[in-house]
Amino acid sequence: MTENDRSRPSSPPPPAKEDKSWTDSIPRSIRDHFSVPHNWLAPVAAAGLTLGLWTFYQSYLRRFPGTDHIAPSFFRRRSLFGTVTSVGDGDGFHMFHTPGGRLAGWGWLRRVPKDRKELKDRTISVRIAGIDAPEGAHFGKPAQPFAAEAQAFLESYVLHRRVRAYIYRRDQYERVVATVYVRRPPFFFPRRDVGLEMLRRGLATTYEGKTGAEFGGPKMEALYKATEAAARKKGRGMWSAEKQPLFFFGMGKRHEEPVETPMAFKRRMKSLDEEKGKG
Numbered sequence: 001m002t003e004n005d006r007s008r009p010s011s012p013p014p015p016a017k018e019d020k021s022w023t024d025s026i027p028r029s030i031r032d033h034f035s036v037p038h039n040w041l042a043p044v045a046a047a048g049l050t051l052g053l054w055t056f057y058q059s060y061l062r063r064f065p066g067t068d069h070i071a072p073s074f075f076r077r078r079s080l081f082g083t084v085t086s087v088g089d090g091d092g093f094h095m096f097h098t099p100g101g102r103l104a105g106w107g108w109l110r111r112v113p114k115d116r117k118e119l120k121d122r123t124i125s126v127r128i129a130g131i132d133a134p135e136g137a138h139f140g141k142p143a144q145p146f147a148a149e150a151q152a153f154l155e156s157y158v159l160h161r162r163v164r165a166y167i168y169r170r171d172q173y174e175r176v177v178a179t180v181y182v183r184r185p186p187f188f189f190p191r192r193d194v195g196l197e198m199l200r201r202g203l204a205t206t207y208e209g210k211t212g213a214e215f216g217g218p219k220m221e222a223l224y225k226a227t228e229a230a231a232r233k234k235g236r237g238m239w240s241a242e243k244q245p246l247f248f249f250g251m252g253k254r255h256e257e258p259v260e261t262p263m264a265f266k267r268r269m270k271s272l273d274e275e276k277g278k279g
Helices: 003-007 028-034 037-061 147-158 194-200 218-234 237-243 262-278
Strands: 079-089 092-097 124-128 162-170 176-182 245-248 251-254
Touching (some): 079 124, 079 147, 176 194, 194 218, 218 237
Parallel strands (some): 124 176
Antiparallel strands (some): 079 162, 092 124, 245 251
């Protein structure tokens, strides 16, 4: 370093660069606009309302045309409201989903189809939870006693009526297993549990399968079994066969042979099919 260099005043260090936030990259006009609350509150409120309405629609007003359209989150948490369009047997039917009921316009602004062609692929198959009705004749197999009576009662009880189905799961036949309620006249009476009414009249038994049984909880299971026991004791419906007297040499004797339950009937038919297959 020369003497001239020492005599020169030292130059000041360069100013430090200030850290800029991401908002500094936004044009000043835009920042000024959103600094006023009413300029951004309305869009945010509109977006929140739109999201809320969409969520409400998805949860309460979206119509499911079939079992496979039901969101998994609905099972054991939600119920379906609809009109029964057909009854297939003593413990199952098809329902046209009408979310929101009359408040959503069903019955006065929107109609439920009645023609079979219109209903094709637009209904939900429902299996009533906790019960098993006598088996009807199908695939060359004979009908079980009281199968026709069970189906006729279910038709008279729910066909073309609005029902509420509390859904639990899908079964192996793509049906929704559900506890079903219906309002019957006089309509100020509490709604009625369809499965419980079937048991009360002796037109079904409680479900006996070791797997796939669904009652909607232990309290419902206990109620269903107690109702079945009461109907059996009184000899109602299918249990009346256990109360019929038989006559031997002019002497009356009460028939005590147990009634074959729907589950036992299906097992016997399956066993007969297996024997025929082996033969």
